[in-house]
């Protein structure tokens with residue numbers, strides 16, 4: 001199993017120079033490759049393979065203008081090509097937006113695989129640097145001198161703080177207390193989530209307050225004169241406010257996902273097209289604020305770690321509009337309608353609770369559908385969604401019986 005430890009790093013001025021140069025080269029390689037890929041995709045309608053981008057990188061290093069690319073470790077450059085390739089695969093399969101150019105002012109990072117760093121006795125030395133990188137280890141339960149990472153990621157946040165992240169393979173921990181509880185989870189904007197058992201987790205107010213604080217700082221920054229000292233100060237404040245929002249959100253998502261995974265043996269969620277929804281401008285701020293994508297990522301790895309089953313049901317399944325009691329399907333249901341009464345069986349429904357119940361039923365149908373390993377995204381079915389047809393059959397059976 002893979003896990004990562006992230007801590008603050010304190011590079012020397014010499015290391016800062018070397019790492020900044022590496023970041024610059026990583027960014028350049030990403031942007032030039034993205035440019036070339038975009039051109040080929042738009043004009044020749046061809047997709048570029050990872051091998052092609054890697055070959056181009058070798059050519060660049062041989063040219064006079066770009067020979068300086070050889071002065072930094074080649075590993076982070078190749079890793080950025082790999083990441084870009086993954087980003088394109090996600091784009092082509094409709095899971096993500098088109099990859100964007102990297103800016104000089106945002107978060108910078110470089111990924112080092114085993115051949116590009118040395119770690120012994122808790123001392124980390126990166127390729128093309130001579131002295132160990134100082135970092136603050138804050139995990140008391142893990143002996144850093146025994147640490148043998150498979151990958152090391154060095155990053156500089158836009159507020160100027162440095163971090164180093166160690167990815168390690170660890171044995172699976174003893175699984176948490178076994179439970180057979182199954183729950184369906186409806187993710188929403190009013191409540192962050194509602195389970196099929198009726199548990200609700202509200203969207204944290206703390207985040208809204210932090211976000212207001214952030215936008216206040218952003219407004220102030222916008223009023224500052226370009227190139228002025230005040231602008232620099234305002235910029236640092238925006239970065240710090242960003243960090244606070246980010247940390248508060250991550251903390252909330254971790255606490256919520258851990259509680260969910262502890263309490264249930266099987267968790268069913270809907271496959272939300274977050275990228276698609278974020279494009280809806282009215283909803284976008286609220287959605288990117290709640291962090292569904294990150295929440296799902298956490299659920300996925302925590303379920304794997306704890307031997308829980310995570311089932312992801314098709315997003316075209318009308319979980320809100322279907323009556324969980326009799327299977328009646330409404331033609332439409334406004335987003336603002338919080339309660340409704342089923343015309344088929346007169347059951348009064350809470351919108352989110354009803355959706356959660358349907359998601360659970362759809363997940364059970366997927367599990368019965370015979371796919372043995374129901375963990376992860378592999379369960380998603382293409383084409384005509386199985387859950388929906390299974391639900392319809394059940395509904396028919398109930399109706400003809402009554």
Ligand SMILES: [Zn+2]
Pocket residue numbers: 323324325326327328342343344345346347
């Ligand atoms: Zn009904």
